Amino acid sequence: MDIKIDAFAHVLPTDLLNYIKSDFTDVIDKNPFLKIPALSDLNIRRKDFPKDVKQIISNVNLNPEDYFDGKKAAQLCWDANEELLKLVNGNEDIFVGAVAMVPMNNIPKAIEIIEQQVVPNNKFVGIQLFTQALDKSIASVEYEPIFLEMSKVDLPIFLHPVFDNNKRDNNITFSWEYELTQAMMQIVQAGYFEKYPKLKIIIHHAGAMIPFFAGRIKYTMTDQEYHDFKKFYVDTAILGNPKALELAIDFFGSEHMVFGTDAPFAVVPNGATEQIIDAINDMKISTITRNDIFFNNFLKIIRPNLFIE
Incomplete structure (x- = not known):
C-alpha cells in the first residue's frame, strides 16, 4: 500500500446547498x-x-x-449522498470514498438509507452523525436505532462536533472539543458498546479531551465506562502536535488511530494535510505503527476490499 487514506475530509454538495438556499436565503x-x-x-x-x-x-x-420536515429531509439526504458519490466517481485522483448523511428527524428513513443506499454501494464507508441532532444529545434514546443498525451492518459511525445552541460562548477553538467529549461520555453511559459489540465510532479531533483526562475518567467513573472509552477510534485532525497524538495513542491504542485531516479547514487554501502528515512522521512510533495510522487501521474497520484495488 503506497497511499495515505484521509478518513475525515469535507466537501459541500452544491445541489444540496442551492436547494436549502431556495427556502433559506440567509443560510x-x-x-x-x-x-x-x-x-x-x-x-x-x-x-x-x-x-x-x-x-x-x-x-x-x-x-x-435543521431546515425541513422528516419527509423532505430524508429525500435531501438521499440526493446529497448521490451527489457525494458523483464527486468520488468523478475525482478518483483525490477522492476514494464517502460518508453518507442520514435524516435525524426521520429515523425509519435513516435506517432505510443505510440499508438501501449505503450498504449496497462499496464507495460508502459509513455514516456521519453529529454530537447533537435537533438540540438533543446524539445518545438520546430516539436515536439509538441508528447505533443498532450500524452495529448490524458492521460499518463505522463518523462523529463530528456541532455547537450547543443553548450556550452563548461557543467558539471554534475549544467548544467543539468539549461537545465531542460530552457526546462520547453520553454514548458510553448509554451502554451502547455493551449492547452492540460490533459498534465502531470514529471520533474527530483525536478524541478531544479524553486522552488528557484519562486519569480523571479512570478514577471518577466505573471500570466498565473507562474501558468503553477505549473502544472509540480517533483521527489525527488536531493541526499537528505529535505529542498530543502520542497521548491519544497511549489511551486508545495505536490500532484505534486513523489518519484524518479535516481538510479543507484551518489552513488556506485546502487544509492542514501537510502539517498533519508531518506531525505523524514526527511521532515516536515505529514504521509499522505509522503505516497502520496512514491506512491499515482504517481498512480494518470498513468492509473488506471496500474500495482499494
Missing part, C-alpha cells in the same frame, strides 16, 4: 464556513495536493433536518 450568512472555496472548488482542492493521499469525503455541517 450562508448564518454559516460563514460555507464560504470556504475549497469545499466546492476542486481546482483549489487540487492545489499542492499530495499525490499519495486519497480522501474520504463527508458533508460539512449542513443538515437537512
